[in-house]
Amino acid sequence: MKRIFFYFSMLMIVSCNSTKNLSQNEWIQLFNGKDLSDWTVKIRNFPAGENFGNTFRVEDNLLKVRYDRYENFNEQYGHLFYKNTFSHYLLVVEYRFTGEQVKGGAGWALRNSGAMLHGQTPESMAVEQDFPVSLEAQFLGGDGQEDRPTNNLCTPGTNVLMNDTLFTPHCINSTSATFHGDQWVRAEILVLGDAIIKHIVNGDTVMQYTKPQYDGKDQWTQRLNMKDGVTIGEGTISVQSESHSIGFRKVELYNLEKYAGNPIELQKKINELQKRLR
DSSP, X not given: OOOOOOOOSSSOOOOOOOOOOOOGGGSEESSOSSOOTTEEEEETTSOTTOOGGGOXXXXXXXXXXXXXXXXXXXXXXXXXXXXXXXXXXEEEEEEEEEEEEOTTOOGGGTTEXXXXXXXXXXXXXXXXXXXXXXXXXXEEOOOSSSOOBSSEEEOTTEEEEETTEEEOSSEEOOSOOBOOSSOOEEEEXXXXXXXXXXXXXXXXXXXXXXXXXXXXXXXXXXXXXXXXXXXXXXXXXXXXXXXXXXXXXXXXXXXXXXXXXXXXHHHHHHHHHXXXXX
C-alpha cells in the first residue's frame, strides 16, 4: 500500500502508519446490511420519503439501486440520505456497478454514482430539484475502453479551493486508476469540517481540496439563502441513483468530531485510522 500523508498545519495533517488496532464498535455502520430504517429517499419530482419504483432497496445484504420498475429514467435523479449530519469523519464505501443503464439515462451517467457530502437535508430539497447542494465524491465505473478515474469531485451548488485557488468548474477527475467490469471498489473520504477533504482509493490519496463553500450563483443556493463564499463545515451524507444499477456492500463512518477541537488528538486518531486503509 502506498503510504498516505496527511499534512497538518492549520488543520492539515501529516500522518504515518500506526500499529494500534481500532475497536470495531468505534465505527458507525450507516448501512446495517438489513434495511433502510436509518435513511430517507429523495427522488426528483417526488417528495422526500417516497421511494419511487423501489429504486433503493436491500437484497442479499446489499444496498442496491435498481430501475426494473422504470419505463424511462426521465431525469429522475435520486438520493438516499442518512438520518444524521456529520462534520469530521472518515467515510468508507465499497461499491460495484452491474448490468445495463436504464433507458433514458444520460450518456455521462453510464456507470456513474457517488456519495454526497456536507449536503442539505432531503426535506429542504425542492420537489423538482435534481441534486442536493453538496460535494459529490463521484464514483465512476470503466466502460471497457476509456480511462474513467473514480472518487472524483463534482460540486452541485458549491465550490472549493484547490492549491489555494477557487475552483468553480462542476467536476474534476481524480488521479485514480480505472476499474472496468463489475468489480468491487473501495473508496474512502476523509472530511475535516470546512478545512480539508481527501479522496482515497485502495489506500492511495487521489484528490484533495480545502474550504468547501456555497456557490451563491446556483439556483438552489439562492432559493435556500445560502450566501456565496460561506464555508460548509457539516451536512448530510447520501448515495445516488443516476440511471445505472449499483450495489453497496459497505457504507461505514468513523466520527472524528470529538477530536475536532484538539489538533494533537485528531492527528493521533487519523494515524490510527490509516491502518484501516488498504
